[in-house]
Amino acid sequence: MIISSITEAIGHTPVYKFTAQDFPMPKDSVIYAKLEYLNPGGSIKDRLGLYLLTSGLESGKIDQETTIIEPTAGNTGIGLGLAALKFNLKTIFVVPEKFSIEKQKIMQALGAKIVHTPTEEGIVGAIEKSKQLASEIPNSYVPLQFENPDNPATYYQTLGPELFQELEGSINSFVAGIGSGGTFAGTAKFLKDRLPELRLIGVEPEGSILNGGSSHGHEIEGIGVEFVPPFLSELTIDQFETISDAEGFAYTRQLAKEHGLLVGSSSGAAFAAALKEAQRLPNGQSILTIFPDTSDRYLSKNIYL
């Protein structure tokens, strides 16, 4: 494949198949994991960055001189940073301090400026700071993944169709982590429109509120919410699975050591939930999950040792 923009390498990632020989589950059931960590920026959010800027340019919200500002844990910043190079746009990313230093350095490597907000203020603090910066910087635009319908639309347009085609429509459950909720909502809606019997399982870390728990800090990065994402309201979600940091990290380590799958902790959490779903359902089911990002950006957190 010869390309002239790295954005052309986004998407069409491989799907990994796990069977009962790999993990304890009913003998003919399978878990499929979409390896989104193999996107060029190392995460599923490359799709989002490209879609947000393309759509912003088409609708006239962005022009050649616009500065893009976005609150992000890092992966959306990296995705937007890659796409911004294609369109020659300046970027500023607002990142709560606790998120991994590697992600921040990658955003800087792509030419972005980083603005920090205090960890205690969470993503809500980063959203407020982004809006404040946008009011001060002329011709700036905040795509705001947490509210922008282009976020689920990205996955409805790209990931959903890829998966439906790759698995030839043979999917019984869709199990995926929820951060902004865009991946889950867009992909689930595309699949459910075609597979009405599909079970939908949302995954969160302990410390996220979707199962009625109280909001507190957690070490698994990229998933977990302080407010219910607006995108989820259009879906009937069968179950939320709440995964502890310890369990998520244990599967993240196992995926690396036994399968060479160098993924981040939200992938380990998604896998833990997918395995529980496989064990709950009768034999012969296909469970689909997503591995959103790569391990490289968490090496400093020592979660693989």
Ligand code: PMP
């Ligand atoms: N995993 C990781 C590592 C992420 O960075 C994100 C995005 N924050 C997600 C999962 C969840 O994706 P979404 O925002 O689409 O819910």
